[in-house]
Amino acid sequence: MCGLTGFWKWRGASRETLQGQAEDMSRQLTHRGPDDSGLWCDEAAGIVLAQRRLSILDLSDAGHQPMHSSCGRYVIAFNGEIYNHLDLRARLAAENAAPVWRGHSDTETVIACFAAWGIEKTLQLSVGMFAFATWDRQQRTLILARDRMGEKPLYYGWCGDTLLFGSELKALKAHPAFGADIDRDALTLFLRHDCVPAPYTIYRGIFKLRPGHVLCIPVDATRDAQPTPYWRYNDVVTKGLNEPLDCSDAEAADILEKQLRTSVGAQMLSDVPLGAFLSGGIDSSTIVALMQTVSRRPVRTFTIGFEENGYDEAVHAEAVAGHLGTEHTELYVRPEDALAVIPRLPSIFCEPFGDSSQVPTFLISQLTRREVVVALSGDGGDELFGGYNRYLTARATWKRMLHMPRFARRAVAGTLRTISPGAWDRLVERAGPLLPKKWRLATPGDKAHKLAEVLLQPNGQSFFLNVASQWKDPASMVIGAREPSTLLTDEGAWPHTGNLSQWMMAMDAQSYLPDDILVKVDRAAMANSLETRVPMLDHRLVELAWRLPLHQKIRHGQGKWLLRQVLYRHVPKELVERPKMGFAVPLDSWLRGPLRDWAEALLGENRLRQEGYFDPVLIRQKWEEHLSGRRNWQHALWTVLMFQAWLEVNRGLSP
Secondary structure, eight states: OOOEEEEEEEEEOOHHHHHHHHHHEEEEEEEEGGGGEEEEEEEOOOOOOOOEEOOOOOOOOOOSEEEEEETTSSOOOEEEETTTHHHHHHHHHTTTOOOOOOOOHHHHHHHHHHHHHHHHHHHHHHOOOEEEEEEETTTTTEEEOOOOOOOOOOEEEEETTTEESSHHHHHHHTTOOOOOBBOOHHHHHHHHHHSSTOOOOOOOTEEEOOOEEEEEETTTTTTGOOOOOOOHHHHHHHHHHHHOOOOHHHHHHHHHHHHHHHHHTTTTTOSEEEEEEOOHHHHHHHHHHHHHHHSSSSOOOEEESSTTTTSOOOOHHHHHHHHTEEEEEEEOOOHHHHHHHGGGGGSSSSSSOTTHHHHHHHHHHHHTTOOEEEOHHHHHHHHHEEEEEHHHHHHHHHHHHSOOOOHHHHHHHHHHHSOOOOHHHHHHHHHHHSOOOGGGOHHHHHHHHHHHHTTTTTTTTHHHHTTTTSSGGGGGTTTTTOOOTTTTTTGGHHHHHHHHHHHHHHHHHHHHEEEEEIHHHHHHHHTTTOOOOOEEEOOOHHHHTSSSSSGGGGGGGBBHHHHHHHHHHTTTHHHHOOOOOOSSHHHHHHHTTTTHHHHHHHHHHHHHHOOOBBBHHHHHHHHHHHTSSSSSHHHHHHHHHHHHHHHHHHHHHOO
C-alpha cells in the first residue's frame, strides 16, 4: 500500500522546479507511505512521478519506486497489491518473456508484464487492488488506471496547462497550479449520498477515475482523452444472470468456500505482520475463519467496543475469536476517545465525507496498526450476497405499495404530511395505552413523514434512491446549485436484473461500496499507515457471486444465506446469528450532548449566511428540530457538519 502523485506540465520548467513541486505533493502523502519515497522526472517531457512507499512485499531497495521496466520503455508509480503476481511471473517465464528479476515485489512483476504484453492485457490478467500512473517513454503517453472494484483511489484534473494526479486530493492541492473552486453541484451530491460519487469531486474540474477504468493521455491528445473501461460491473451482472450455476445448495457452498479460500489465501501474502478486523458478524467471521484454515499460526484479530447499549459488538467478536483460537485484541472506546477523532476528520478525508462510521473505522485501524501492518476486512459481503436490510424491506414494502393505486398513495401521503411531526408525537403519546406494542414507535411523527415521502415514489428505483438519500432535495439546500446526474439517476447506466433486490445490490456495488465504504476504509486505515485488503472483492469472487441464484443469497427473509452456510462449517450458528448492527456511533445523542457546542458553532446562522453555501433557514430548522427531539436528523445534519468542518480546515475560515 502506497501513495502516488505527479503531474504533466505542457509548458516546460526546469528540473529543479519540477522536482521541487513534486516533492511538495509527495510530502502530503507521507502517511500512506512512511517507509520510503522516490521521484522520477523527465524534464524534456515535463512529466514527474512521485511515490511514497509502505513496504509490504520485498522490503529491500529492489522495491523502490518509481520503477523502470528492464527494457527502459515504462516508468511506474504504483499503489496497491497484485495478489497473483507470482503466477504472472511464472507465465512470463513460460513465454520466455521474463526479465532478470531484481527482487520479488509485485510492482516489478507488473511493469515486466507491461513490457511483455502491454497495458490492456496486464490489466485483464491481474488480480488485485491498485491504482497506478505509468509513463510510456516510447509512445510519450501517460496511463492512469484503477482496480475493478475501486479499492484504491486516484484523482486527476487539468489546472491550466498542467495535469495533476494523485492518491489523495491533498497532494494535488500542494501544486502551485491547483486553483479549482468548490463545485456547488457536487456539494448537492454529497448531501444526498454522504460522499461525493465518482467521477465528481468537491472541486470543479477535478475528477475521480472510476473503478475498472484506464485513462491514456498521448502527447497529441491532451484534454480530449477520456477514461475507458477495461472491466464493466454490469457485464458481470448480465453474464452471471444469463449463466447461473445449476447445482444443489451443498455444491454451491463448496464452490463458494473454495473461491473464498483462494481469495483469502492470496491476500495473506505479506513480508510484514498481518491480521484482520473482526466484528463477530457474518462477513468478518467468514474471512477470519478461512484465514485460520490456511495459517500456520493463530491469526491476529482486532475489535473495538463501545459501552453504549446497541453499539457494542466486541462481546460477539470475542466469542468468535475464542472459538477459532485467534490471537485476539480488543479495546473498549470511551466516548471521549471517539469524540477526540472528530476534529481530525477534515484532514483525514481530503474532501467532505459524511458516513459517521468513519469514527470507529479510524479507531479500529489505529488499534490494529499497533500490532500489524496489513489487515483483512469483510467489506463487500452485503453487496454481493444480499446482506443489507434494505434489500429485504424495500422490496417487500414496494410490492405492497404496488397494490395501492397511485392516487390513493398520494392521498394518504398528503394526509400524513398535513399533520406536523410534533402533532403526530403528541397524538401517539396520548393514544399510547390503547395502541399495540409494535405501534409505539420512537419519534412517530418523523416516521410518518418519511412514510409519506416513500408513498410518493413512482417506481422501485426512485423508492430506493429516496431510502438511500440523507437529503431528499439537496439542490434546494445549496445556493446556486443543480444536482448532476449519477449512476443512480441515469437509467442508461442501470443493469438489467429483472428484480428490485438484485438491482439494488448491483447499484450499491457500483456506488455506495466504492464511493463510501471503500473510501472510508482506505482513508481511515492509511491515516494510520495500515494496509487493508478486502478478499470479498476479488473480481473472480464477484463474478461467482453473480452466478449464484437469488434464492441462495436471500432465503426465508434472511440475507447472505449461502455465505452463512459456509461460515457454519467453521463457527457455530449461535455465535454469529443476531440482528445486523452496522458499525455505528450514537450520533443522535452526541449532537444533543457533548457535540452540541461544536455543532452550534458550525451551524450558526450568521456563519452560514456569510459563507453562502447553504440556505441557513432550512439548516437551522433541522438543527432545532433535532435538538428538541421532535425529529432525528442526525445523518442529514452530519453531512452538513462534515462539510462545514472540512471548509474550515481547507479554506482557513474561522467562526
